[in-house]
Amino acid sequence: MSNNLLVLQSDFGLVDGAVSAMIGVALQESAELVVHHLTHDITPYNIFEGSYRLFQTVEYWPEGTTFVSVVDPGVGSKRRSVVALTEKNQYIVTPDNGTLSFIKKEVGIKAVREISEVANRRANTEHSYTFHGRDVYAYTGAKLASGHISFEEVGPLLKVEDIVEIPTVATLLGADFVKGSIDILDVRFGSLWTSVSRDEFYQLEPAFGDRFEVTIYNNDMLVYQNQVTYGKSFADVRIGQPLIYINSLYRVGLAINQGSFAKAYNIGVGSNWHIEIRKIAH
Missing domain, CATH: 3.40.50.10790 (S-adenosyl-l-methionine hydroxide adenosyltransferase, N-terminal)
Structure with missing residues (x-):
């Protein structure tokens, strides 16, 4: 074979x-x-x-x-x-x-x-x-x-x-939010790839252009909190603006158009880096 x-x-x-x-x-x-x-x-x-x-x-x-x-x-x-x-x-x-x-x-x-x-x-x-x-x-x-x-x-x-397995963070789903961890970086571009799958995120019924409150903690320390647009691709927001998107592995990603999210906010990866994406009530 x-x-x-x-x-x-x-x-x-x-x-x-x-x-x-x-x-x-x-x-x-x-x-x-x-x-x-x-x-x-x-x-x-x-x-x-x-x-x-x-x-x-x-x-x-x-x-x-x-x-x-x-x-x-x-x-x-x-x-x-x-x-x-x-x-x-x-x-x-x-x-x-x-x-x-x-x-x-x-x-x-x-x-x-x-x-x-x-x-x-x-x-x-x-x-x-x-x-x-x-x-x-x-x-x-x-x-x-x-x-x-x-x-x-x-x-x-x-x-x-x-076989030996690494513990992973389970996604937590609420009526208007989803919580997971930041698994890894898209290294060269500094985008964050989260543990939250497309299917899990879609339970919030997002539409392109919707805004979500994104909160990132390192253990219990608040590192980032902002309203972020959900887009199809990076061009959906202005240069320098943040974006929620679905990456090539069908996971939720967080990026800055033509910038590095990880460097901009000094974000790391691993099970101690928690992310919450919450629907903003209209």
Whole structure:
């Protein structure tokens, strides 16, 4: 089922040779592989972000594509190394540390196998404990992507329900408001991507051009409160004006037309960043 496509993600950055070493290991396994990059700019150690970027990307790749995601603050510890087979028949090679959370919830996982490091680890690297991205994940990913091993040969089957999941914030719906968290940024443009889905927001029966009171808290501290227009796209408001919109993942987003919302108001991400969107009575 593999198709020679290997897509790499990490928090390694491109300032040194780490990513290049992973590519080299993959191409040593098979020169036929086509290696692509999802991103290597995941915030260091941020498993949630790594999980989210996989969810943002995988469904746009063909069946049989193999993803390697290495955001691994627990490298060298007892955390398991796994390969997940998604409902869309793609492979994700990663530490079992929460990276699979969004894939399990939003895409679906058919099966998970623990990587047998006896069989599926680069030879003569058993004394290296800190670069599993190269020695275990890129290596196993390349073997899978090239068809040199089957999914069954990865290692023993695990229960899908036993994989580690990151806790997420449940949406709270009221008669005239919706509450959630700020999951992640559209980094380059500084827009906020919330945990509130389009369907949840639509229970407030919004119409384009409606205004909502948006309140953002960091824990209990009020960081932002303003009336914001709901628009179809950024051009629906003047340059410099804020906008509520539905992003490419069908989540509620918050942006400033041609500006960075995150920088303008010093907004961060994570479960301690709460957002409330409340209908304004006419």
